[in-house]
Amino acid sequence: MSFAEQLTRLQAFLDADELHEEALDYVxxxxxxxxxxxxxxDVPEREWIDALFAEEPHYASEAQHTEVEATLVALKAHIARQLASEEDFELPCDLDLTDEPDDSELRGWCIGFMEGVFLREEIWFENAEEEVSEMLLPIMVGSGLFDEQPEFADIASNANLQDDMIVQIPEALTALFLLLHAPDEKPALLKPRHH
Incomplete structure (x- = not known):
């Protein structure tokens, strides 16, 4: 079975209504x-898989159980390669919160991302708190999880500003990856400009 077929099957599994309501859908x-x-x-595989589902899903069979978890692990490796490749990172959804942000796939993607950050929050911020916060900002804005906070409420109420931030998500991801994995090579974002 090709990786694309595996992903299609994973998507059908994660997007099904049977999963726990706190489980993450595909996006x-x-x-x-x-x-x-x-x-x-690195968060241990068992830990992040269990957290993703909130509770053990009802698998049709042991084979399905193995396949779903193996595909998640393969997708994570695929994403890591994409991040390391320096090419523009592609999200599986439009970079658009639409007129109904709470229903938009991008909001779901950003919430999922923040859930991943929360698993090891202190590690994210321990070495470069300011830079990491700056790069996470577009994703935090997209997630809507922080709209209670005044600075986020201000951004959320300004559609143009919000859109400007959201389109920076792919760049921010690449910059975060470089910052946390190759701290000696500062991403271009932070380099002094030499003429």
Whole structure:
């Protein structure tokens, strides 16, 4: 079975209504795996798989159980390669919160990403708190999880500003990956400009 077919099957599994309501759907799971791939500390597989589902799903068979988990692990590795490749990172959804942000796939992706950050929050911020916070900002804005905070409420109420931030997510991901995995090579974002 090709990787694309595996992903299609994983998507059908994660997007099914039977899963626990706190389980991540496919797009949110992609965001979550992206955060895990960026994190400077490897989270043990069992831990992040269990957290993704909130509770053990009802698998049709042991074979399905093995396949779903293996595909999640393969997708995480695929995302990590994409991040390391320096090419523009592609999200599995449009970079658009639409007119109904709470229903948009991008919001789901950003929430999933933040869930991945929360698994090891202190590790993310321990070495370069300011830079990491700056790069996480577009994702935090996209997630809507912080809209209670005044600075986020201000951004959320300004559609243009919000859109400007959201389109920076792919760049921010690459910069975060470099910052946390190759701290000696500062991403271009932070280099002094030499003429």
């Amino acid at each position: 949110a799971a992609h965001g979550y795996l992206t955060a895990l791939s960026i994190s400077a500390e």
